[in-house]
Amino acid sequence: MNRKTITRSFLFYLLSAFGISLTLKANIGVSSFNSLNATLAEFSQIKIGTITAGLNFLFLISCWLLDPHRKLRNYLTMGIALLFFGSTINLFTYFVFPLFTLHSYFFKCLLFILGTIIAGVGTGKVLKYQLLKFPIETFCLFLAERTNHSFKFYRYSIDLICILLALILTFSFQLTLMVREGTLISFLLLSPVIAWTKE
Numbered sequence: 449m450n451r452k453t454i455t456r457s458f459l460f461y462l463l464s465a466f467g468i469s470l471t472l473k474a475n476i477g478v479s480s481f482n483s484l485n486a487t488l489a490e491f492s493q494i495k496i497g498t499i500t501a502g503l504n505f506l507f508l509i510s511c512w513l514l515d516p517h518r519k520l521r522n523y524l525t526m527g528i529a530l531l532f533f534g535s536t537i538n539l540f541t542y543f544v545f546p547l548f549t550l551h552s553y554f555f556k557c558l559l560f561i562l563g564t565i566i567a568g569v570g571t572g573k574v575l576k577y578q579l580l581k582f583p584i585e586t587f588c589l590f591l592a593e594r595t596n597h598s599f600k601f602y603r604y605s606i607d608l609i610c611i612l613l614a615l616i617l618t619f620s621f622q623l624t625l626m627v628r629e630g631t632l633i634s635f636l637l638l639s640p641v642i643a644w645t646k647e
Contacts, residue, residue, distance in 0.1 A: 453577050453579060457574055457580045458580070461529050461532070463570035463573075464567045465532075466566060466570070467566030467569075468482060468563065468567050469541050470562060472486065472541050472563075474556045474559040474630065475556060476629050476630040477625075477628025477629055477631045478626055479630075481607065484610040487617045487623055487626050490624055491621060497533075497535060497539075498538065500533070501531060501533060501535075504583045505530060505583075507583035511587050511590060514587070514591070529580050530583075560634075561637065564634050564637050568638050568641025568645060571638075572646035573645055584603070584606060588602035615627055
């Protein structure tokens with residue numbers, strides 16, 4: 449794998465993190481997985497990028513345990529990428545985006561759609577280069593290979609579990625509701641953008 453591909457993979461990985469940060473700034477709800485991350489961040493007072501990286505690390509460890517051909521170098525590279533991923537989300541969410549405020553609901557929706565498209569493009573390009581992997585998707589692939597259920601079954605199951613956990617925490621501790629219209633927009637828009645970009 450040449451240096452240009454490695455550099456591009458990391459840049460698009462960080463672009464995905466930037467897109468996620470934009471969806472958080474829009475404040476109209478977030479994607480299924482990020483709804484849990486954002487809820488846990490508010491509940492624990494830990495930064496959302498740190499929570500996001502931490503949960504991804506748990507999936508990465510699970511992938512390591514399921515991977516019959518585990519290569520330490522690949523997992524170390526993924527670990528480094530996740531650290532930068534979480535740090536990028538924290539940088540924009542807590543230090544850059546608070547410098548401006550959106551009052552119009554219309555512009556919040558536009559910002560969310562833009563962020564979702566950017567995150568989808570970043571994710572699609574990363575998948576296209578096949579150097580870095582996203583731990584949740586890789587985990588689902590490993591499970592699908594070992595069971596009678598499909599990748600889609602496990603991926604949607606994780607989304608559903610994330611939404612349910614976010615809602616339970618939200619209503620139990622009176623936290624900000626993160627499962628909103630943005631969650632639906634992300635559900636409808638993100639996968640097609642990823643599929644289109646990785647071709």
